[in-house]
Amino acid sequence: MTVTRPVSLRGAPGAPSSDRLVGVDVARALALLGMMAAHVGDVAETVDWSDPASWGAVVNGRSAALFAVLAGVSIGLVSGRADPPGPPRIGRIRARLALRAVVVVVVGMLLMALGTPVYVVLPTYGALFLLALPVLRWRPWALLLLAAGCAVASAPVAIAILPVYADADMFGVQLGLVYPVVTFATYVLVGLAVARMRPGGAVQQVVLLASGVVVATVAYMVGTVAAPVPADTTAAFPGVPFVPRGSDAGQAFAQVFLSPRDHSSSVVDVVGTAAVAVAVIALCRLLVDGRGPVVARVVFPLAAVGSMPLTVYALHLVVIAAWPELPHGATTWWAFTVGAVVVAMAWRRFLGRGPLERVTALVAGAVPTEPGRASRPDATAAPR
Numbered sequence: 001m002t003v004t005r006p007v008s009l010r011g012a013p014g015a016p017s018s019d020r021l022v023g024v025d026v027a028r029a030l031a032l033l034g035m036m037a038a039h040v041g042d043v044a045e046t047v048d049w050s051d052p053a054s055w056g057a058v059v060n061g062r063s064a065a066l067f068a069v070l071a072g073v074s075i076g077l078v079s080g081r082a083d084p085p086g087p088p089r090i091g092r093i094r095a096r097l098a099l100r101a102v103v104v105v106v107v108g109m110l111l112m113a114l115g116t117p118v119y120v121v122l123p124t125y126g127a128l129f130l131l132a133l134p135v136l137r138w139r140p141w142a143l144l145l146l147a148a149g150c151a152v153a154s155a156p157v158a159i160a161i162l163p164v165y166a167d168a169d170m171f172g173v174q175l176g177l178v179y180p181v182v183t184f185a186t187y188v189l190v191g192l193a194v195a196r197m198r199p200g201g202a203v204q205q206v207v208l209l210a211s212g213v214v215v216a217t218v219a220y221m222v223g224t225v226a227a228p229v230p231a232d233t234t235a236a237f238p239g240v241p242f243v244p245r246g247s248d249a250g251q252a253f254a255q256v257f258l259s260p261r262d263h264s265s266s267v268v269d270v271v272g273t274a275a276v277a278v279a280v281i282a283l284c285r286l287l288v289d290g291r292g293p294v295v296a297r298v299v300f301p302l303a304a305v306g307s308m309p310l311t312v313y314a315l316h317l318v319v320i321a322a323w324p325e326l327p328h329g330a331t332t333w334w335a336f337t338v339g340a341v342v343v344a345m346a347w348r349r350f351l352g353r354g355p356l357e358r359v360t361a362l363v364a365g366a367v368p369t370e371p372g373r374a375s376r377p378d379a380t381a382a383p384r
Contacts, residue, residue: 021077023285025306026299028070030280032312033305033337034063039118039316040326041333046229046262061262064121065273066280067309068184071125072191073281075132082198084137089370094133096364101129103360104310111314112171114321119238122313124179128188131181140193147189151270154183155241155256158265162240178239183265190274194281205286212279216272223260223268227251238263304344308354311347312340 037043043056079093108122135143158180165177197204236242241256241264259266262273288299296303305312316336320326347354353361 020303020307021285021289022296022299022303023288024070024073024077024281025303026288027066027281027284028306028309029302029304030284030306031063031066031070032309032316032340034059035067035313036316036336036340037333038063039320040328040336041330042328045233057262061269062273062276064179065184065187066277067121068125068128068187069191069194069274069277069281071128072132072188072193073195074191075129075136075188076192076195079136082196084196086137090136092367092369094136095367096369097129097133099364099366100360101126103356103363104129107310107314107356111317112174114317115170116317116320118317118320119174119178120317121179122310123175124181124184127176127181128184131185132188132192135189135192138196140196143189143193143196147186147193147274150182150186150189151267151274154180154186154265154270155267157182158240159256178237178263180239180265183239183270186270187274187277190278194278202286202290205282208282209279209286212275212277212282214275216275216279219268219272219275220260223258223266223272227254227258227260227266227268229259229261230255233261236261236264239265241265301341301345304348305340307348308344308357310356310360311354312344314356315343316340 037056037059041056041059043059044054045057045060046054047057048054075097079090079097084090085093103126105123105126108120108126111122112120135146138146158177161177161180165173168177194208200207230242230244232244233242241259242261243252243255247255255264255266257266258268260268260272262269288295319336319339326332344354
């Protein structure tokens with residue numbers, strides 16, 4: 001069985017390292033561009049496959065889930081991939097990840113203070129970095145088992161914490177309600193399990209791709225039949241199950257646990273979006289990693305964006321905050337996309353690592369990778 005080698009960007013403009021998994025960077029760029037579409041693209045609320053104009057709604061929920069699964073993948077990459085080390089080195093890795101989490105939370109809080117109409121996901125991501133620390137050495141099957149438990153518990157926990165947010169303002173609801181920690185823990189655990197799998201080359205990526213497609217298809221089919229999305233969801237809130245007025249007990253149970261509605265925290269929603277994320281990551285790796293320098297150069301614009309996710313995410317929110325009358329639509333999304341690609345490529349070409357990624361690596365570098373040695377930033381150090 002052949003092992004897929006990480007694609008080298010050596011020779012591509014601004015490439016600092018030969019051991020990045022460029023397919024992962026490309027997947028991360030897709031997640032970022034998808035979130036931008038959800039924020040400024042004026043996409044439909046739900047997908048109606050009979051109406052092509054609504055197809056852009058696929059970014060709703062799935063982009064954030066992909067970003068979270070990739071966060072789990074990155075945690076796995078920086079903590080030993082398939083062979084996480086034991087004590088004492090794992091303790092230093094945990095400390096470095098904890099410092100990264102602090103930076104992500106601080107950046108997220110600052111972005112929330114801008115007062116944009118966008119729910120900022122970074123504080124939840126930072127919390128998930130911390131919650132992942134105790135399970136860094138778990139095997140993939142154990143991580144997936146815990147992820148399944150989180151998926152089942154997502155909706156009940158979201159309902160249980162809802163009273164806490166009864167009087168919360170826009171700032172408050174973003175801290176654990178819109179992006180529920182238990183729900184998003186499922187995604188991080190799935191990503192960590194993927195990173196912990198033994199390298200299996202292209203065959204492994206094909207299996208992951210097929211598995212993701214099958215699981216997502218089955219989940220959404222079950223949800224569509226058992227708990228169709230109500231025609232009127234204006235009273236629904238992101239991250240919280242929604243039960244239409246007048247539903248009986250069976251209908252309420254189905255809507256809570258089986259609704260295919262985006263950001264519903266149901267089992268179908270969580271499993272379906274996680275499976276889509278796994279499929280996207282596998283497809284990107286299958287098409288990019290191990291395909292040689294020509295492919296690496298072709299995907300460099302996307303890889304550059306995905307190599308500095310914290311910077312690109314923060315920058316697009318700063319632009320939204322600086323332009324209160326920003327028109328939403330496809331033209332605006334294309335402007336954001338082109339801007340992100342141009343800035344990321346130029347920065348990567350002339351300065352290397354993104355600015356916020358540099359800050360994160362500098363803070364994490366306070367903990368040496370080896371006793372008595374100065375810490376050197378690693379190739380996959382971007383908070384993903």
